[in-house]
Amino acid sequence: MKKVFIIFILFLNFPLFAQNQNLVYQEESLVTVIKDLEEKFSVRFSFNSEILEGKTFNFSGEASLDDILNLLEKQVLISSQKIDESNIILKKDESAILLTQAFNLDEVLLNAEYLTVGFDKNEDDGSIKVSPSKLGILPGLTEPDVLQSLQMLPGISSPTETASDIHIRGGTPDQNLVLWDGIKMYHQGHFFGQISAFNPYITETINVFRSGTSAKYGDRISGVVDIRSSEELPDSLEAGIGINLVHADVFIKAPLVKNKLSLTTSARRSYSDILNSITFQKMSNKVFQNTKIDGGGTLTADTEFEELKNRFYFTDYNLKLLWKPNEKHTLSFSSLWVTNKLDYKSKTTYTFEGSEPSDLNSADDLDLTNNGFNFKWDATLSDHVKLNTTGYISNYTSAYFYEDTFGPDDLYKSNTANEIKDKGFTIGLQYAQNKHHVFRLGYDMSSNDIIYQIDTDYNNSNPFLDKDDDKLNLHSLFTEYVYLQNKWTFQAGLRASKISSLNKSLIEPRLYINRKLNNFWDIKASYETKNQTISKVLSTNQNYLGLGNSLWVLADNDRPIMNSKQFSIGFLFEEQGWKLDVDAYYKKTKGLTALKEIFNTAGVQPDDDADSFNKGKSESFGIDFLVKKQVKDFRTWLSYSLSKTNYFFDEVNNGKAYLGNFDQTHVLSLSNTYKYNKFQFSLGWSISTGKPYTNPKGVNQDANLIDYDEQNALRLKTYHKLDASVVYDFLFSKKNNVKGRIGFSVINIYDRKNELEKTFRLDSSSNNNSVRIVEQTNFGLGITPNLVFRLNF
Template identity: 30%
Template sequence: MQKSSWSYIIFIICIFWSIKIQAQTSEEKIPLKVVLNNLSDQHKVQFNYQSDLLSEITVFPLPKKSTLNENLKHIESETSLRFTKIGASIYTITKPFIICGYLQDVISLHPLYGATIRGEIQTKITDDKGFFEIFVNSLDEAIEIRFLGFKTIKKQARFFTLEECATISMYEEKQQIDAVVVEGYLVRGIDKKSNGTTEINFSKFTSLPGLIETDVLQTVQALPGVLSIDETVSNINIRGGSHDQNLILWDDIKMYQSGHFFGLISSFNPQITKTATVITNGTDASYSDGVSGSIQMNTDKQIQSNFEGSLGVNFISTDVFADVPLGEKSSLQIAGRRSIHDFVNTPTYNVYFDRVAQQTEIANNVESVVNSNQNFNFYDTSLRWLYNPSEKDRIRFNFILINNNLTFDETLMTNLDLDTKTSSLSQNSIAAGLSYERQWNDHFSTHFNVYNTDYKLQAINANVLQQQQFLQENVVSETGIKFKGLYKWDNLFLEAGYQFIESEVVNTNDIDVPRFLRRDSEVLREHAFFVQSQYENNNRDFSVRPGIRLNYIDKFNVLLAEPRLSIRKKLGQHFQIEALGELKHQNTSQIVNFQNDFLGVEKRRWQLTDNYSIPILKSKQASLSLQFSNKGWLVDATGYNKEVVGITSQSQSFTTKYEFTKTTGNYNILGLDFLIRKQFKNLSSWLSYSYMINEYTFNNLEDIQFPSNFDATHSFNFGTTYSNNRLNISAGLNYRTGKPTSIPLQGNEILNQQVNFDVANNTRIPEFFRVDLSAIYKLKLSKGLRTEIGASVWNALNKENTINNYYRVGADNRPIKFSRESLGLTTNFMVRFYF
C-alpha cells in the first residue's frame, strides 16, 4: 500500500476517535449528586452541604478502585469544592473564596514583609512585596492580620475586596493610643496628636521656608512657641526656656549635643531620622528631664525587604544613607555626613564660618598676634541594626557619632622672629542604645531600653604672648535603663515602669605656666517609678491621660512626685478643647563662667546639681487650648502659665549686667500661642503669633524682678507652601521683638574701672526680621532611581539682625559696645539621589 494511503487511513481514524471521545465524554459526565450518593453507600459516610451548592455540577465517573480520600481530592481538583471532615463519617462541602491583597505601612507606604494572615483553614505569610493569598470557606469566616508593632486587623471575609487584590494599609500600634486630631498642622507631615504633642513625619513632609533638608531642629522652630533667640539649633527656646532645659532624645538616647557648626545646623542626619515629636506640656510620665520641653527623634522601625539608599550633597556637606536587608528578619541602616570644606570652598560655608567666629578669639586677637589657617570640619555617623527574631519580638541597636573640629594658628609678630602656636576646639558625642520589645498577646506588651551617651567639649588655647597653654574640658557620661509594661483594653491602657539614670560630669581647667590644674567630678544616680493610663471613648471625641512619676535622688535623699495630665474633648463637629499640666525636674544644666571660655565659640558647659549653689531645676506648667477646624481652616489658641525654679544666673546667658554674678532664682511665663492656617488642594498658608511675659526673680540681686534674656514678647511667623508630586515651593517671614538687654547708666558709664549698667534688661536690641525662600524639584529618572534638586535663600532681604551685644571698657575709659549679628543673605543648593 502506498504511503499516501496509509496517511489517509490514519487521518480518518484520528477524526473518528476524536468524535467518539467527545461523544463518550458528553455521555459519561454525570451529576455530582449521583457520585456523592454512590460514595455515601459505598463508604458509609454522610455529606452535608447547602441545597443549591451542587446544582448543575457534573463530573466524570470516579475510578472504581480508588479510596475515599483519593476520590474526594479528585472531585476537589475538578470542581474547586472543598471537603472538610467534621466527624467520624461526616463531611461538609463548601465552595471556597480567595482573598488576596498587598499589605503596606500607612505612613511610609512600604510593603510589610512577614505579616501573618490567619483564617480558619489556612495561614499565610506575606512576601517581600507584602502580597498574600488565602482560601476561606465562607464569607462569614474571620480573618486576622497581624504584624509586630502594628494594629491587628480582624474582620470577616465579606469585608475584604473579593474582585481584586487590593492594597491594605496597617497602622502602627501607637496610633490607636495617640490618634491624629489635626493633620497638616502647618504643612503636610506635621500633625497634632490627641495627647497634645506635635509630630513631624518626614516621610510625608513637604517643605518649610528656607529649608531644603529635613533638618529636625530647624523644622521644630516653625511651631508656635518654639524659636531660637540667637538663630541656632543649639539654643532652642521652648516657651521661653533656655536650651539646656530641653530633653533631646534620639531613639530614646539622651543627647547632650544638638548642633554642627556650633549650632547652625542639626547634628542628626536627616536621612535616617524619620519622625520628631515636640512636647511643650503634658509630658508622658515615662520621661524625665526637660523642664521646658522635649524633642524626641525616632528612626524607621520597620525592616525593609529591599535595598534602599540615598546620596546627597549641598554647599555645606555631603551625606549617604543605606538600608540593607540581612535575610528575612533583619536589616542594617547606615548613614554618614561630612562637611565638604576640605574639598571645595563655598560661599555658604564662608557665611556660616564668619557667623560662628565673629567677636571671638578665632577672628579677633590683639594687635601683635595674627590669626591664620582657620580650618573647620564636622561629620556624623549613624548605624542601626533591626532584628525581629519572631512575630512577637523586636530588637533594635542604635549607634551615633557626632564630631566638630576647629583649628587655627596664632602668630606673634616681633622684630626678631615669628612664633606660631595652634589653638583648637573640638565637640563630639558618641552614644549607643539597645531596645527589646515583646508583644506577649493582643493586650500586653513590654519594652526594655538601655543606653550610654558620652559628650566631650575640649578647647586648647595657645597664648603666644604669655607662652601659655590653657586646656578646658567638659565631659558628660550617662547611662540609662528603662523597663515598662503596657496592658491594653479596647478603650483603655495602663502603663507602668522603672527607670534608672547615672550621670557623671567632669570639668577640667589646666594651665601649664604657671602650673594650675582643677578637675571637678560629680556623679548622680536617680531611680524613678512611673504609672499612667489613658482612656478614649468609642466616638474618639474624648480622651484623658493621667499619670505620675516618682523620682528618688539617692545622693540628696530627695523624693519628687510629678503628676502629669492630658485631657481632650471634642465640642461638636468642628471645635475641641485641650487641657495639659505637668510637674517636672532635671539634674543637669549649662553654665557660662566667662564669655571667652572655649575660645568664645561654645561657652556653655554642662554641670550637675549639687542641690545648693546649683539647685535641682523644677517646673510646673498648665495650659488650655481651643481648636477650630473646618473646610481646610484651622484656628488654634493656647494659653499657658509656666514657672521654673532653681535656675542659676550663669545658665541664663547674661552678657551685660550680672554677666559675672553667681546666684539662683526662678522665672515665670504667662503666654499665648495662636495659629491660623488655611489649606487648599496643593497650598497651605499659616500665620502664627506668640505673646509672652517672661520675668526673672532673683532675690539676691539689686534688680529682683526684670525681663528674662529669652523674652520675645511678640513673635510672628508667616509662611506658605505649594506642593505637588514634582515641586515644593515655600516662602515665609519671621518677626519678633528684640531680646532684652542692659545699657550703661547714662552720665556714669564707668565705675571702678568696670561698666556701670542701668536697670537690668530695661531696653531691647532692635527687632528681628527675616524672609526665607526655598524650592525643591522632584524627578523620576528610571525605575528605582529618582532625584531631588533644591535651592534656598535664607534672609533674602539681607537684613542685619543683631542677636546679642555686650560692653567692655575701652582705652579711653569709656564703654565700647560689641554686637553679634545673625546670618546675612545665605544661599544653599542641594542635589539628592534616591535608589
C-alpha cells in the same frame, strides 16, 4: 524691597488646582464613610463587607482621596489597591499585628495634617509628630532639618538664629529633653548650632511635646523632642546620596535576612576644610564675628593680624541593627557619633613706639563630641500586654585648649574640659483592657557622672585649677492611664523619683484632657510638674574664641534641683480646610543657677570668699496661635506667640523681676507652600521682638569695671527676614528606580542686618591711659543661598 514685596503678594494669590474635598466624620460608621467617599470622589470601592463591620472613622478637614486612604490604613488597618482611577479594592491589612486599636497607642492616632505634609497632631497626648520622609518643603530649607523644622510650630523659636538651640515656651535649650532612639543627647548641633546633628534621611519620626508631657519622660523641665529611626524592616535595598553647599551625606537601608534582620547606616561630613563655599562663608561670618577668627576683632592701627591655620569640620555617623525573630518580638541596636572639630592658629604683630615689633602667636583647639548607644526589646506578651525594655549609654566631651606666646619669655596656657558619662535603662508594661482603656507602668534608672576642669598657667609660675567631679543616680517609677472614647481623650500620669546621692524624693503629676464639642470644635487642657538635676552654666572666662562657653553641671548642695510647673488651656477649630489652634500657658520655674560673673550688673561680681553662683526663679506666660488654610495644593499658615518671661535673682536688680535673656514678646511667621507637578515652592516671612540687653552707664576706673544700668532694660532692634525655597523632583533613570532632586533656597532674601546680641568690653588702647567702653553687636545671617542635589535608589 518693593519688588520682593510684590513677589510675596503674587505668591499668596497663586492659582490653585487639586482634587481635595471638605470631609467631616465623627465616629462615623465605616460603611457610611465608604459610601460618602464614592459619591464625593466619583470612585467605586470593592471589598468584603466583613472588614467594615463594627468599625468607625474619624476625620475633619480638607483632604484628597489618597490622604483618606492613608488614614484608613492607620486607623482601621484597611489597605487599598487602585485598579484604575475609578476603581479601588479595600482589604484587611495583613501586614499589621491585628490587635485592638488601643494596643497600638505607641503609634498614637493622628489627626489631619497640622501645618503641612509631614506635620501631624497626636490625638491621645496633644504632641506634634513630624515625619521628615514625608515632610513638604519649608521656607529657607532645601532638605529637612530635624530640629529647625520644629521652629515652624508656635511656642518654639530660636532667638539666637540656630537650628539646634530651640527655646520652648520660655525654657532654655539645656532644659529640653532631646532623645535619639532613646539616647539622651547633650550636643544637638553642628557648626555651633547652625545645622542639626541628626541625619533627616534615616529619621522616621520626631515627637515634640510643648506641654502635657507623658509620665515616661523625665529629668528635664521644658519640652521633649523624641527622635526615632524606623522600626520597620525594609523590603529591599534602599540608599541615598546627597550634597549641598555645606556637607555631603550617604545612607543605606539593607535587609540582611528577609523579614527578620536589617541594617541601617548613614554618614555626613562637612567639606569646609577642603572647599570654602558661599553658604559656609556666610555661616562663618555669623558664628565667628567679633572673635579673633573674623580678623582679630580688636585690632588697632599698631597691630597686624595673620591667620596661620583655620581647619573646621563636622561629622555624624549612625548605625542600627533591627531584628524581628517573629511577629511578637522586636530587638534593635542603635548607635550615634557626633563630632565637631576646630583647629585654629594665628599671629598678631604689635609695633610699639620706640621698640621693635613683637609677635603674639596663639593656638586654639576645640573638640565637641556626643556618642551614644541604645539597645531596645519590644515584646507582645499577649493580646492585651506589651513589654518595652531599653538601655542606653551617652558620652559627651567638650575639650578646649588655648596657648599663646608673646616674645621668648611669655607663655600662657589654658585647658577646659567638660565630660558627661550617662547611662540608664527603662522597663515598661502596657496593658490594653480594650480599645478605650490603656494602663502603663514602668521603672527607669539613670546614672550621671560629670567632670569639668579649668586649668590655666602663666610662665609655669601662676597656676590656677578649678575642677569638679559629681555623680548622681536617679531612680524613677511612672504610671499612666489613657482613656479614649467617643469625644473624650484623657491621659493622667504620675512620676515618682528618688535621687540616692542627694537623698531627695520628687513627685511629678501629669495630665492631658481633650474634649470634642462637635465636628469642628475641641477644647483641651494640660498640667505637668517636672524636675531637672543637670543644667548648663555660662562662663565668660573659659574660651577665648567666644564659642561654646558653657559647662554641664549636676545639682548638689550648692546648685539646687530645678523644678517647673506648667498649666495650659486652649481650643482647636477645623472646618473646610481651616485650622485654628490656640493655647494659653503659664509656667513657673524654681532652682535656676547662674555664675555671678555673667550678670551685667554692678555688685554681683564673684569674690574668693562668696558663693560664685546666683540662685533664682522664673515665670513664663503666653498664648500660642496657629491659623492655617489649605486650598487644594496650596497651604498657608500663620504662627504667632505672644509671651513674656521674667527672671528673679535676689542679688540682681535688687531682687525685682527683670526680662529673661531670651524673652521675645512677639514671634510671628507667615509660611506658604505650593506643589505643582514635580515642583514645590515655599515662601515665608518672620518677624519677632528683639532680645533684651543691659546698657552700660559708665566706667569704674578704680575697679576697671563697667557700671551697668538696670538688667535687661533695653531691647535689640526688631528681627525680620524673608526666606524662600524651590525643589524639583525627577526620575533619573528610564527604569524609574533612581529618584533625583534639585533644590535651591535663600535665607534672608532682602539681606536684613538682624541684631542677635549686644555686648560691651573695656579697651585701654587709648593714649591718655584711660579705658573706654567698646560696643560689639552680633548679627544674624545675611542673604544666604544654598543648593542641594540628591539621588535615592
